[in-house]
Amino acid sequence: MSDIVKSTPKVADHGAFGVSGTGDTSGYGGLVRKSSQIGSSERPFGSYFDEVVDDLERAYPSFSDAIEKVIVDRGELTLHVKSARLSEVALILRDELKFEMCMGVSGAHYPAETGRELHALYPLLSLTRNQRIRLEVSVPDSNPRIPSLVEIWASNNWQERETYDMFGIIFDGHPALTRIMMPDDWPGHPQRKDYPLGGIPVEYKGATVPPPNERRSYR
Amino acid sequence: MGIEEKLPSGFLLTSVEKLAGYMRKNSLWPATFGLACCAIEMMAAGAGRYDLARFGMEVFRASPRQADLMIVAGRVSNKMAPVLRQIYDQMAEPKWVIAMGACASSGGMFNNYAIVQGVDHVVPVDIYLPGCPPRPEMLMDAILKLHEQIGNEKLGINREMIVREVEAAALAALPTHQMKGLLA
Amino acid sequence: MTTFNTSNQNADPYASVRETTEGRVYSVTGGDWDDLVTEIGATQEERVVVNMGPQHPSTHGVLRLILELEGETVTEVRCGIGYLHTGIEKNIEYRSWTQGVTFVTRMDYLAPFFNEAAYCLAVEKLLGITDQIPERASIIRVMLMEFNRISSHLVALGTGALELGALSPMIFAFRERELILNVYEMITGLRMNSAYIRPGGVAMDLPEDAIPKLREIVKELRTNLKDTEKLLVGNTIWMKRTVGVAYLDLPGCISLGVTGPVLRSTGLPWDLRKTQPYCGYENYDFDVVTADSCDVYGRFLIRIYEMEQSLRIIEQALDKLKPGPVMVADKKIAWPAQLALSGDGLGNSLDHIREIMGSSMESLIHHFKLVTEGFRVPAGQAYATVESPRGELGAHVISDGGTKPYRVHFRDPSFNNLQSTSAMCEGSLIADVVAAVASIDPVMGGVDR
Numbered sequence: 045m046s047d048i049v050k051s052t053p054k055v056a057d058h059g060a061f062g063v064s065g066t067g068d069t070s071g072y073g074g075l076v077r078k079s080s081q082i083g084s085s086e087r088p089f090g091s092y093f094d095e096v097v098d099d100l101e102r103a104y105p106s107f108s109d110a111i112e113k114v115i116v117d118r119g120e121l122t123l124h125v126k127s128a129r130l131s132e133v134a135l136i137l138r139d140e141l142k143f144e145m146c147m148g149v150s151g152a153h154y155p156a157e158t159g160r161e162l163h164a165l166y167p168l169l170s171l172t173r174n175q176r177i178r179l180e181v182s183v184p185d186s187n188p189r190i191p192s193l194v195e196i197w198a199s200n201n202w203q204e205r206e207t208y209d210m211f212g213i214i215f216d217g218h219p220a221l222t223r224i225m226m227p228d229d230w231p232g233h234p235q236r237k238d239y240p241l242g243g244i245p246v247e248y249k250g251a252t253v254p255p256p257n258e259r260r261s262y263r
Numbered sequence: 264m265g266i267e268e269k270l271p272s273g274f275l276l277t278s279v280e281k282l283a284g285y286m287r288k289n290s291l292w293p294a295t296f297g298l299a300c301c302a303i304e305m306m307a308a309g310a311g312r313y314d315l316a317r318f319g320m321e322v323f324r325a326s327p328r329q330a331d332l333m334i335v336a337g338r339v340s341n342k343m344a345p346v347l348r349q350i351y352d353q354m355a356e357p358k359w360v361i362a363m364g365a366c367a368s369s370g371g372m373f374n375n376y377a378i379v380q381g382v383d384h385v386v387p388v389d390i391y392l393p394g395c396p397p398r399p400e401m402l403m404d405a406i407l408k409l410h411e412q413i414g415n416e417k418l419g420i421n422r423e424m425i426v427r428e429v430e431a432a433a434l435a436a437l438p439t440h441q442m443k444g445l446l447a
Numbered sequence: 448m449t450t451f452n453t454s455n456q457n458a459d460p461y462a463s464v465r466e467t468t469e470g471r472v473y474s475v476t477g478g479d480w481d482d483l484v485t486e487i488g489a490t491q492e493e494r495v496v497v498n499m500g501p502q503h504p505s506t507h508g509v510l511r512l513i514l515e516l517e518g519e520t521v522t523e524v525r526c527g528i529g530y531l532h533t534g535i536e537k538n539i540e541y542r543s544w545t546q547g548v549t550f551v552t553r554m555d556y557l558a559p560f561f562n563e564a565a566y567c568l569a570v571e572k573l574l575g576i577t578d579q580i581p582e583r584a585s586i587i588r589v590m591l592m593e594f595n596r597i598s599s600h601l602v603a604l605g606t607g608a609l610e611l612g613a614l615s616p617m618i619f620a621f622r623e624r625e626l627i628l629n630v631y632e633m634i635t636g637l638r639m640n641s642a643y644i645r646p647g648g649v650a651m652d653l654p655e656d657a658i659p660k661l662r663e664i665v666k667e668l669r670t671n672l673k674d675t676e677k678l679l680v681g682n683t684i685w686m687k688r689t690v691g692v693a694y695l696d697l698p699g700c701i702s703l704g705v706t707g708p709v710l711r712s713t714g715l716p717w718d719l720r721k722t723q724p725y726c727g728y729e730n731y732d733f734d735v736v737t738a739d740s741c742d743v744y745g746r747f748l749i750r751i752y753e754m755e756q757s758l759r760i761i762e763q764a765l766d767k768l769k770p771g772p773v774m775v776a777d778k779k780i781a782w783p784a785q786l787a788l789s790g791d792g793l794g795n796s797l798d799h800i801r802e803i804m805g806s807s808m809e810s811l812i813h814h815f816k817l818v819t820e821g822f823r824v825p826a827g828q829a830y831a832t833v834e835s836p837r838g839e840l841g842a843h844v845i846s847d848g849g850t851k852p853y854r855v856h857f858r859d860p861s862f863n864n865l866q867s868t869s870a871m872c873e874g875s876l877i878a879d880v881v882a883a884v885a886s887i888d889p890v891m892g893g894v895d896r
Contacts, residue, residue, distance in 0.1 A: 117827050118572050144701045147830075148863065150843045150856035167830050167841065167858070171701070171715070174722050178830065199704025202528075202866050225529040225895060226377075227342045234376055235537050235854075242376025242534075246369075250443040255374050256541040261851075295504050299531055299892050300556035300639055302508070303602065307628070310621030325504040340895070343509060343530040346501050372549070377534035396639055 085116040092175050093121040096141065103140040104133060122165075122178045130181055131191045134166075138196055143168040143177070146197035149204050151211035153236045161185045162213050166193070166200075183213065192218040210235035280421065284414040287331070287357065291406075291413070294330030295323045296350065298337025301364035301396040305336045308399035318406065327353040332409070333386070334402075338366035339379045351386045359413065361405055362388045365395045494522065499880075501530045507606065507884055508891035510865070514880065521880055524872045526865055531895040539855045543821030544570055545782060547852055549642040551842075554857060555893035556640065557602050560595040561835040562893075563644035564588055565842040566855070568725055568831035570646040573824045573846050576775050583771040584648035585727045590661075590764040591634065591643070592726075592833070593757040597668065598627040599836040600750040604675060607747070607885035611688050611878075619675045626664050626671070633657060636786075636793050646822075648774035651786050658765060665761055672758075676751055689743035693871040693883035696741050703870060704863040707838025708753070709887060712738045712745035719834035730767075731760050743886040750888075753836075780822045783814040821850040837861050837888055857896060861889035 088094055093116055100123075101107045110129035115122045125133050137143045147167040154161055160182035167178050181190055192215035193200045204215045205224040212233035215221055223230060232239050243255025253259075266275070293315075297305055309315045309323065324330040327350045339347055351360070362382045365371035368391040370380030379385060389412065392405040417425050499512040511527030535554055539547040551566045552559040571577050605620030628638040634653055635641035643650050679685045695705070697713040710717055716735040720728040736752040738745030774781040783803075787796030803811040826848040832841040838860025845854040864887045871883045 118575070118829050120828075120830060122828075145704050145706075147704065147839070147841055148858045150854075150858070152845055152854045152856075165828075165843065167843065169839075171717060176723075176830070197704065198702045199863050199866060202862060206862075223529075225342075225532040227529075230341075234534060239537075240376070241374075241537060241541060243374035244380055246374065247440055250440065256538070261541075296502060298509055300553060303556060303639065306602075306606075307621055307625070310625075311618045312622060312625040323504070327502075338531065338533055340530060340532050342532065343501060346530070350502050372553075373533050373535070373538060375534045375538050377532050398638065 084113040089114070089116045089121065091119075092173070093177075096121065096175060096177055097123075099141050100133075100136065104136045106132075120176070120178060122180050124180045124182070127181050127183050127190050130179070131193065131196065133179070134193050134196045137168060137177075137179075141170070142172045143170045143175070145169040145171065146193065146200055149200060149207045151207040151213055151235065153211060153238075155237050157182075159184045162188050162211055164190055164207060164213055188213045189216050190214070191216050192221075194218055209233065212236065280416070280418050281414075283418060284416055287416075288410040288413040290319045291332045291359075291410075292322055292324050292330050293320055293332045293334050294327045294350065294354065295325055296333050296335050296347070298335070298339065298343065299366070301336035301367070301394075304396040304399055305334060305363065305402060308402045313399035313403065315403070315406075318403075318410070320406070327351075328355060330354055331357065332359050332361065334361045334363050335367040335382045335386070335388075336363040336396075338364075338371065338373060339382050339385065340377050341379060344379050344385050347382065348385050357416075359389045359409060360386050361390045361392060361402075361409060363392045363394075363402060363405070364397060365393055368393055371395060501527070504610070507610075507889055510884070510889065510891055510894075512868075512880065512884070514877065516877065519876050521872055521875055521877060524869045524880060526868055528862075528865065528891070528894050531891045533892075533896060535896050536855050536857070539852050541851065543850050544824060544852060545645055545817075545821055547855065548645055549640075551855070551857070552640050552642055553892065554896050555835065555837070555840070555859060555861065555890045557599045557890050558595050558835050558837070558840075559640050560588075560591045560644060561833050561840055562842075562857070563642065564592055564726070565831055565833045565835075565840050565857070566844070567644050567646045568833065569829045569842040569844040570824060572829035572831055573827055573844060574646065574780060574822075575825075576647065576777065576780065579775050579777065580648055581772045581775065582727070583652075583769065584773045584775075586764050586767050587634075587649050587653065587773065588644055588726050589728065589731070590761055591631070593760045593764070594627050594630055596757045596836045597754045598624050600754050601627075601675075603750055603836070603885075603888040604679075604747070607882075607888070608679065608685075610881050610885050611685075613679070613685065616675055616678050619671075619678065623668060623671050623675070626668060630661065630664055633660065645774075645782050647777075647780050647782060648772070650782060650784075652773045653768075658768065661761075661765055665758055665765070669755075669758055672751075672754055680748065680751065686744060688878070689747060689882055689886075690740070692743045692875065692879045693886055694741050695867055695871050699867070699870055703867045705838065705867050707834075707836070707860050707864065708746045708749045709864055709867070710838070711736065711749055713741045714739050719832055719839055723832065725831070725833060731763050733757075733760050743882045746886040750836075778809075778813050779817075781817075783810065783817050823848060823850055824852075832858075835860055837890065837893070838864055840893075857893070859893035859896065861887070861891070861893045865889045865894055 089097065097114060104110070110126050110133055111123050112126060113124040115124070145168070147169055150165040152163040152165065154163065162183050162185060164181045165178055167176060169176055183190055190213055192204055194204065194217070201219070202224060204218055205221060207213050208215060208221050209223045209225050210233055222228065226234065241255060241257040243257060245255055246253045307313060309321050315321050333351060333354060335347065362368045366373060366378065367382045370378050372395070374380065382388060390405045390409050392401060394401055416422070495516050497514045497516055499514060501509040501511045509530035511530065513525040513527060514521050515523035535550050539550050542550065548563050548566060551562045554562050571580060601620040601624045605617035608616035631641060632638050634657060635643040695709065697715055700710045700713055706717065714737055716737050718735040721735055733756045736749045736756060738749050785796045785799040786793055803814050824846040826846050828843065828845040830841055830843045832839050839858070840860055841858035843856040843858065844852060847853040868883060868887065872880045
């Protein structure tokens with residue numbers, strides 16, 4: 045290119061140092077990182093996962109209706125189940141496939157995935173077969189209802205209360221869905237991503253340290 | 264044998280303040296307010312190796328009505344704060360509070376929605392003891408400093424004068440946000 | 448709607464009564480007990496709801512037990528928890544992966560190394576370096592975890608005995624515990640809550656004179672633990688208080704998701720160290736202790752014998768120790784600082800500072816980037832479990848590919864085990880409730896996180 049690039053006149057120089065804007069000096073400010081949507085894994089899954097999925101298919105004829113994705117990642121099997129079919133799948137997993145214990149409900153909030161923001165994860169353990177799998181259910185923010193599994197695994201009673209308290213996921217059929225960790229009249233659901241950390245700036249001899257959610261930091 | 268042998272003519276003179284201070288500090292009874300990790304170090308301080316019984320303090324009174332000292336050991340969550348205040352109110356005067364640990368003194372490493380950032384938002388604190396958790400020896404050091412404080416407390420008109428002086432000094436003092444430290 | 452009883456001119460300011468939708472509620476904050484009892488007796492209401500509030504010497508920490516009593520028999524037990532909720536899981540989302548260890552360690556504060564180990568195992572699973580953790584690091588982890596198991600069981604026994612009225616075992620237990628806290632201090636620098644087990648290995652190597660000292664301590668512990676045993680095992684009063692109390696059999700345990708000594712007291716030898724080994728546990732020779740009686744006495748015996756088994760594991764670990772690295776070899780993940788104790792406390796060792804400032808630019812860059820930014824963990828989720836003294840402790844970690852965890856959730860054993868209090872205690876006496884809670888051994892920091 046033989047064009048001579050004309051230099052644009054400088055408008056104003058405001059100095060080379062000092063925080064302006066976000067103060068992000070990492071150079072990564074312009075990066076946009078899309079959350080990776082892991083697609084369903086392909087057979088063979090490896091170790092006991094094939095056996096489990098086969099048994100489930102055999103015992104539960106509407107397998108393809110209920111199970112959206114089967115993911116095998118880092119040595120763990122995750123079955124993404126549709127929220128409406130959760131109780132049926134759970135009952136079959138407990139009775140036919142002998143997953144006697146449910147290790148609780150872990151909630152997760154992905155505000156970027158519209159329509160599927162709230163996830164509930166159930167790690168299951170089979171004592172007789174020494175196997176572990178995980179169930180994952182996704183529900184939208186607008187209708188965060190998941191059927192309760194308290195009648196299938198009684199240990200989920202407090203776990204579902206905690207997930208409700210922290211994320212706002214409503215478990216239909218839970219005998220007493222109330223707040224368990226926060227005071228009973230607390231507004232909001234603290235572990236959601238849109239709930240602030242709630243820290244206060246700390247002042248010491250003239251300097252102020254901002255709370256952890258407002259400090260400059262790497263992502 | 265003891266002090267009574269050394270007294271000239273068998274008389275000991277002291278002031279009521281000193282006597283009251285001496286009595287109070289040598290039989291402080293702590294109330295159990297162990298919440299989290301610091302409670303374990305408090306229990307270790309009361310156990311055999313670091314013995315709080317040498318101060319007469321190994322009886323951790325379960326009922327706050329019988330206790331003088333509340334050692335707030337551990338992080339105070341927002342749900343626990345009213346309970347803390349109620350227990351403090353149930354204690355009879357004179358009472359003292361030690362905020363044991365970083366979480367009780369200032370919220371510690373948990374600067375978030377759930378923890379009261381310093382138990383002095385809820386009860387008046389006499390001694391702040393930093394540490395995460397503070398060693399039992401540090402707790403005993405705090406208790407000894409408190410003993411000194413208690414032994415020197417004034418009564419009656421002297422107390423009112425001291426309170427007024429302390430308040431005047433605090434009002435005239437440099438506010439913390441103007442203290443520059445090493446960063447100025 | 449509540450109406451205050453203002454008609455009575457002699458209304459006791461310390462024992463007020465109000466009518467609520469649930470009946471009469473008496474607030475007793477002092478005053479005459481006899482007056483209150485006669486008043487309650489006059490209402491012909493046989494069931495009384497009593498609050499064993501969050502501040503109570505016999506509830507293991509800030510646990511609120513709401514008991515519905517008929518005389519001395521408990522008809523219903525409900526647990527109020529959340530008085531120690533610290534928001535640790537949300538706090539970790541604003542810290543780097545390594546800093547997460549310092550938070551996680553304070554959840555179950557009687558078993559800090561287990562929390563750290565579960566978290567680090569999950570992070571290492573996400574990083575994919577589980578096979579590259581050096582053997583020496585795994586052995587040190589096992590050793591510290593087993594010492595931690597002993598110290599946690601000692602506190603369980605001591606405070607359990609204290610709550611039931613036996614005062615001496617607590618002193619003995621804490622004396623033993625001081626030996627173990629000396630071990631922690633020698634190796635990690637802190638008596639509790641040391642962020643020593645880090646993703647990739649452990650923070651620093653054992654001091655040079657550690658191994659002979661450790662062997663001595665193990666010998667001392669072996670003899671001293673017999674003292675606590677002799678005080679309580681076979682003790683008639685202890686057995687009267689604990690045998691047959693808080694019965695929870697195998698179907699009950701499984702449906703309530705109860706693991707740990709409570710599950711093993713039903714006779715099922717389920718121990719994650721044997722069934723799903725981690726950190727090289729398959730190479731150690733030890734027995735899984737079970738009991739048949741499903742009651743408090745059985746769980747207590749299990750804890751005593753588990754301590755002996757832990758001592759066996761520690762001796763085997765001390766024999767297995769060979770010189771080697773304690774952090775993973777990948778320099779982009781390994782914690783760079785080599786700490787040493789100098790005149791002004793624990794800090795970077797002078798050798799390390801000489802290296803990063805003088806000889807190796809790469810070391811300097813690695814040190815800087817790892818401490819300020821931290822390493823990045825590829826996106827995904829992992830669930831790693833360890834067998835903590837209370838049961839199965841699981842760390843569920845979700846990463847979005849960044850330097851900070853996206854979501855960390857801990858499946859704490861005390862949280863699930865505490866749910867079973869109702870099943871254990873309904874129909875028993877109030878004193879048995881105390882024994883039941885002591886046998887579950889909940890640590891409220893783990894319950895509430």
